[in-house]
Amino acid sequence: MLLELLAEKGRLLADGATGTNYFDRGLTSGDAPELWNVQSAERVAQLHQEFIEAGADIILTNSFGANARRLRLHDAHDRVIELNRRAAEIAREVADRAGRRVVVAGSIGPTGDLFAPLGELTFAQAVEAFAEQAEGLKAGGADVFWIETMSAPDEIRAAAEGVAAAGLPYVFTASFDTAGRTMMGLAPAELPNLAAALTPAPAAIGGNCGVGAPDLLLAILEITTADPNAVVIAKGNCGIPQVTGDHVHYTGTPELMADYTRLALDAGARIVGGCCGTTPRHLAAMRAAMESHVPRARPDVDEIVRRLGPILLKQAAGRPDGDRPRRGRRRA
Numbered sequence: 001m002l003l004e005l006l007a008e009k010g011r012l013l014a015d016g017a018t019g020t021n022y023f024d025r026g027l028t029s030g031d032a033p034e035l036w037n038v039q040s041a042e043r044v045a046q047l048h049q050e051f052i053e054a055g056a057d058i059i060l061t062n063s064f065g066a067n068a069r070r071l072r073l074h075d076a077h078d079r080v081i082e083l084n085r086r087a088a089e090i091a092r093e094v095a096d097r098a099g100r101r102v103v104v105a106g107s108i109g110p111t112g113d114l115f116a117p118l119g120e121l122t123f124a125q126a127v128e129a130f131a132e133q134a135e136g137l138k139a140g141g142a143d144v145f146w147i148e149t150m151s152a153p154d155e156i157r158a159a160a161e162g163v164a165a166a167g168l169p170y171v172f173t174a175s176f177d178t179a180g181r182t183m184m185g186l187a188p189a190e191l192p193n194l195a196a197a198l199t200p201a202p203a204a205i206g207g208n209c210g211v212g213a214p215d216l217l218l219a220i221l222e223i224t225t226a227d228p229n230a231v232v233i234a235k236g237n238c239g240i241p242q243v244t245g246d247h248v249h250y251t252g253t254p255e256l257m258a259d260y261t262r263l264a265l266d267a268g269a270r271i272v273g274g275c276c277g278t279t280p281r282h283l284a285a286m287r288a289a290m291e292s293h294v295p296r297a298r299p300d301v302d303e304i305v306r307r308l309g310p311i312l313l314k315q316a317a318g319r320p321d322g323d324r325p326r327r328g329r330r331r332a
Helices: 002-009 019-023 033-039 041-054 068-074 077-096 123-140 153-164 188-196 213-226 254-266 280-292 301-308
Strands: 058-060 103-108 144-150 170-174 204-209 232-236 241-244 247-250 271-274
Touching (some): 019 033, 033 077, 068 123, 153 170, 170 188, 213 232, 213 301, 254 301, 271 280
Parallel strands (some): 232 271
16 A cells, blocks of 8 residues: 555655654653553544644554563563554554545564674564564554664564565664664665565665754665665654753754755655654644645755754764664654
8 A cells, every 4th residue: 555655646744753742642751652552542543643634644553662572671572462453453543534545554663672692682583573563563454564763784684574474565764873874883875785685675765763854864865876766765853852851852843844854855755754753733844845845956965954954963984893882762
């Protein structure tokens, strides 16, 4: 359904943030959002509904951290199928009431563990965890698996292998938040070759989360330069996070996210959405920008900075192998 809708419309709008919107609706720090699928299903459904009303063509299920490795932190590792199935059911029910075609994308985030030899996670264990999650999402009615916020090539490969048995198409996105690369050293330009080596191949690739929208757009430019024919996803954060006490506020305005949408399309993205901090109000502005957009020349770095603000992280060709941060961050 994803590629059919993309062929019909030419470009698609994905939804906004999950975690940061849930925090505004009562989720507390340290709680697992995925448990809301059974504890507060009405709030999960309401956010999906608001994103659809704002114009989303794609909504992501509330299942980012619903793999056994992450759920073990909440003593819920034996509820993987239940929580993923319910996440997809909630999204499916809302999407089916939309009066138009809306893609339900089963969100699959990283395990939060490092692969051997840096950590204890084996490739086989990761494949098993992702396969279990995919089984639940398919049972609940997901149209596509949305593998996101990835850092390690091996974890992308494991996720792709894990979801393959379920027989649905999949996409993957990486988070380029460390000098223009992922925390594990993967560069945006490497994504097309990585995707080409996977069987089956992903329906789309791209970037999400990371830091600010300008940095995300640099990654999109690199991906589309490496493979101009790729179906590319841009799902950038809504401005810059500012922490006040235990509250995180993102600085992006609806006007900024609208301009980010225009730039992402001109950079070659065909699926654009928002990540951390992106509310339905921001998404409505992005929908309007997408609908009215007249294609312009491919932007360069200077234009991105002029329109959206500075690049936050110094871009570098690499980082010492011994300087790897621990993994486990959550898309908000």
